[in-house]
Amino acid sequence: MNAVHCQQIEKSFGQGETRTKVLRGVDFAAAQGEMTFLVGPSGCGKTTLISIIAGLLASDAGSVSLFGESLCSLSARDQILFRRRHLGFVFQQYHLLPSLTAAENAAVPLLAAGMNRKLAVKKATELLGALGIGNRADAAPRLLSGGQQQRVALARALVHEPRLIICDEPTAALDHKSGESVMELLSSAAVHPDRAVVVVTHDNRVFRFAHRIAHMDDGVITHIESPGNQI
């Protein structure tokens, strides 16, 4: 079973004259146990597509199912709860809360699900340790380097053991070396037989981490590569 299965997704932005079709019938799939890359030139609709997959944006036409469940059959509230339970996000700009410590930031999905704070922070701290920044667990985000912040964001995406992780340009704000190590962590810590990882990127230096690469251009998937994982 595919973790993500999209069929004929269409999406336009704007009104009247300025209305532009950003997605023109996208078919896309991502399998459990794999890291699927979504690549393509800037503006081709990658972010729009993953927003729709994550349920953050509604499509105009087409269907999305996650783990066999159709997103549009869920109520708005159930969509949010589904997202909270089964999805993890890594953003280009990290989006850590500046007034929380690294460990507290990583614990947010657990806190949102109602877990006791001590326990949540303890779990998050352990995970930060596994990602190699256990010694910065109590630091404020502004005291961390970009690479460290992205690792905290990675911990936040993983802490609640979601079944799907969505990353939008996770290495774009990082230098080559930190980008490389974030991708390494992603492929070692995030990939799991029960989990799918979707990574949007146009950084071809990290392509080797992918199990499958979907190429996108001008609102459609043009072809899919299966390079196999070289690590």
Add this chain to the structure above:
Amino acid sequence: MTYVAFQMLIGDRAKYIGLLFAVAFSTFLLQNQTSIFSNLMKRAGNQIRDVTDADVWVMAPKTEYFDQTKALQESDLQKVRGVSGVDYAVRIFKGLPIAKTRKGQFAACSVLGLDDATLLGAPRNMILGNWQDLWKPNCIVLDKAGYLLLFPGEELKLGQELELNDQRVKVVGISDALPAFTTFPLIHARYTEALTFQGRQRQQLSFVLVRPTVGTSPDELATRIAEQTGLMALTTSQFQRASVVYYLKNTGIPVNFGITVVVSIIVGLVVTGQTFYLFILENLKQFGALKAIGVTNGSMLGMVLFQSSLVWFVGVSIGTALSATFFNISSLVIQLRHFIFFWESAVGVAAFMLLIIALASSAGLMRVIRLQPAEVFRS
């Protein structure tokens, strides 16, 4: 998530302190202005309130307030005494002579002339001396503020002399009378002597002070006296209210304070509301990330509610403590004596601040709820 909300609020110390300052400052300003205004207006009824021996005041028809008096006839007193339900009815004279000291200080004074036989209406709060000494010839009781005005720099002591219309009198008591609106020194004397201070020998009966018999209410008696004598009769609280209303209507004070209060309200609204609204807007990105992660709108509502109630509680507490301190200190200033911090203004302003913060946070919350979570992917 309460913890996250709390950290978001206090995380930026400067912003948090700014927010508290805005709330505390507006609270203080509003409580202060409304309380001072009420205290000031209350003074218009203070001389009436201070005469604890009367429940009903009888005066010439069409009298509007305490300082406006038209003399009654001696026969009016007899008429009032004839009304059933009157326990006692005594005369009181109110005059405004000039008092001079030996050293040449002088001031217009508000004189109350009390019934020679009973001294009803005498001041009950004495700082020095006894009001009973008014029975001795040529003796008066002066209030503390008046004493300080007429004998500047001198310690409070009995036996000082004043000259009123060539009449020498001795200060046998210093009272802590409630301050009158007019700020004149307050002199209590015997009726027959007070008349001579004024330089007119004609009888000057300003008011008749009445107490009802047991079982008769002041309201009922006032109505009965008015009907049977054709004079004006008001209960103590009616007369106080009438005097306050007169000053409200006929002085610029309400307008003046009204402007200050309105300005304070606007400043409070703008400063507090705006600061709090901006606080939420500045955190919109953080709220957006939380929303993408799967925090529900209900949770967001809880977070904003928590943040606003905390800011309200801490800010209003600080502001109210400042107001209380202000009124504590100001009560030591002689001109502001008996100024109190009205609980109505403390509670009313706290409620008003709650309303402002609730409005500002609802406005902010609307933005949070309408926020497209997909925006978090755009930097």
